Amino acid sequence: MSSNISPDEKVINKIAEKLSDYTSPPAGGMNSEHVSKWIKQFAVEDRRFILDETLYLLNAGYLSESQYQRKIKAIARSENNVKFFRYAGFLDIQKKGSSQKELLKSLYKTVGIKFNIVTESSTQDEVNKFDTFVYIDDVSFSGEKAIKSLSNFIVKFNLRDIKINIYFFSSHTFSDYNIKRRLEYIFKDRNIFVHVKNGGMREVENRKSRSAQSGVFWPREYSVDTPEKFEECELYKGVFRDGYDSSDSFRNEASRDRFESILTKVGFNILLHRKTPSEVLKPLGFSTFDGLGFGGTTFTYRNCPNNVPLAFWWGDYEPTGAPALDCWYPLMKRNGYNEWYEL
Template structure:
């Protein structure tokens, strides 16, 4: 098997994913995944995937370090620090997933050690924190917050939305929508968004040529199956134009080929099922018409479904007749409710 070193390095990064729930993610696992790609595509996929994982794979240590760093971040507390952490209320309102519970647990323990504070979650306050790992489209955050704003939030308060990072469009649209919901509810709520600056990634349409998501050029238009897929999607394609500007996520010489390959296999994966939801796109789930969200962020907790399908789609334990048996995932995804 060629590319042994790249497979080993990828395996080192993803080792321990979901505490081994889906088996041992060693070099053999990565080799099995990459063997599904044509031979002349494998090096590009491995090198670029390794580059992205090195930068954007959120480890358990990153998760804990992020939460602990909040306590001393003067952008979080709006008054004298000791009083703030004794009076703030953590929101526990996430409807799907467990990232908020896990982050809240880490923060509660850290605050208790520092300030001997009792209850932090759901108490009466005018200062609130909504903690999560990442903002992709922002749909989940908006859904979580809407009922709270309308039914529970006090008439006047401050809410810190704190995440490890975000995609620029998702954060902008979410902040705008939350302010609108509050105003329509007759409430004066100040929303503050905080994250690590290096995890703020570009995905706005007008910045597509500088994007930090999978955003293909028109080279995908001659792929087998593209025309048929495109007719069904029925949208005005906004292809990325190459501009030679250095990108912090992708390698410039390989980006176009990498995106084309991942789109190609996303199309292939979609072709094995006749019952795809409308949000399923080759480059990841998205409610917008287009190629897919194209996320380049990964986590030890779960692989986001906003990432290209070729990373996470499939289940090696599925019966041979099931569509999930037709693709072997690099990071198998745990779905909500399963």
């Protein structure tokens, strides 16, 4: 039976298997029929290429439930973390999303001792007990969520003379640098030290000075064909990638260029269905900066980040009646807050 399966079907089956633990699947599950429906939206001549590159990317950048569980156990069992569990305040302060709360809940169940969780509802006296805090989350892309959450917390409780240890399962190089730089600058008169650590699941290069080595979707100028409607739109005019060096996200230079070109084109086609341009929604994903989008290449079983190209997550599994959403069928539908969906 297996000998009759076409090469395309084999890759489709592997993608479906890779995504089998995704928490927001279509009604029929993350099966081959679902992946086939998604891939058929691409041009015929691009389909096998997109399948191969998507599988390659997911093997590098999809963080599974089992990986999360192993990481939580490793954190809980590390002797280096005992002092934090005993003396630090673990922060549960994110206003949007549930990743931090869920990670703390899982960690609390796994750690052998009761540790301290601090929230926005904690009293001033409860917060003042600590001079060390731990901010944990699964993935950081731009770092803006951490910066905003921690800034609000510091201001609300008028904190000074503290150390904040920030720990991400996976992150991006500019995010790690920017979080520390921004927070220590904003609160430079308060003696606040910030330490950012990548947990080793995945660290993706995305600094402008190293665009050639970047592991995010970051097209060369010749790979982008901007629709006439958007040619004069400053929102999509950013910095293009300069050169090429290897990364775990892409097979080689030619594959990277083609992959970026196709996903940018699809993203623009999706945006053409919107009534007005969005300042944050770009072909290659959510971004507050001008350009084509963040271009994320990291996915999680919990939710598909909005920072990855629209081609992976835009739309709904079932018709919604909204043309701007129904124009595309997602591989991984997002679940959560999407306030930029004004169509």
